[in-house]
Amino acid sequence: GQNIDQPTEMTATEGAIVQINCTYQTSGFNGLFWYQQHAGEAPTFLSYNVLDGLEEKGRFSSFLSRSKGYSYLLLKELQMKDSASYLCAAPYNTDKLIFGTGTRLQVFP
Amino acid sequence: GAVVSQHPSRVICKSGTSVKIECRSLDFQATTMFWYRQFPKKSLMLMATSNEGSKATYEQGVEKDKFLINHASLTLSTLTVTSAHPEDSSFYICSARLTIGTGSPQETQYFGPGTRLLVL
Numbered sequence: 001g002q003n004i005d006q007p008t009e010m011t012a013t014e015g016a017i018v019q020i021n022c023t024y025q026t027s028g029f030n031g032l033f034w035y036q037q038h039a040g041e042a043p044t045f046l047s048y049n050v051l052d053g054l055e056e057k058g059r060f061s062s063f064l065s066r067s068k069g070y071s072y073l074l075l076k077e078l079q080m081k082d083s084a085s086y087l088c089a090a091p092y093n094t095d096k097l098i099f100g101t102g103t104r105l106q107v108f109p
Numbered sequence: 110g111a112v113v114s115q116h117p118s119r120v121i122c123k124s125g126t127s128v129k130i131e132c133r134s135l136d137f138q139a140t141t142m143f144w145y146r147q148f149p150k151k152s153l154m155l156m157a158t159s160n161e162g163s164k165a166t167y168e169q170g171v172e173k174d175k176f177l178i179n180h181a182s183l184t185l186s187t188l189t190v191t192s193a194h195p196e197d198s199s200f201y202i203c204s205a206r207l208t209i210g211t212g213s214p215q216e217t218q219y220f221g222p223g224t225r226l227l228v229l
Contacts, residue, residue: 042220
């Protein structure tokens, strides 16, 4: 079956670095997505990893290890506006996405 | 970037009425769109896959007669919640799938802003 696990909540301070982990179990592998969702809003696309390694995009980076079924999202130079839920998602059955429960990140000044 | 719109953004209705939600891909064509619902502090749960020109595919446990989906064109899918009841109150989000690149195409879902439904 399909299963995605990520921590429920995390806190960090402005300017710091935070790493949000995600472990997944899927039948077949077609990449891993990270989305950001602010309260009351729809998710916005952050990153997509299909090969092992780290992909950097500004203050956000995403890492994937297919052998370990593991990914993380790294947020640097945290800002207050980064307070949001971060959703890890994996495709299955060709085109559907299964989402983790999301990690609620709270950034404090 | 790929933009998906949803209308209305919020709706309040009486129990027993039907509500239609529209999802549009504004700057790309989408043969496949998806409908999700999300309860407070919970993750997105896929309700159905909307396919242009054919019937929608519903996830297990989702009543197809209650949640009617019509994918009339390559840029529009509609979800109609029929005979809505208070337990249907939720945040409904659509997404449209965009395929970019060739060889090893990347398929990404882009989400609409969501529709908050409150059934009294």
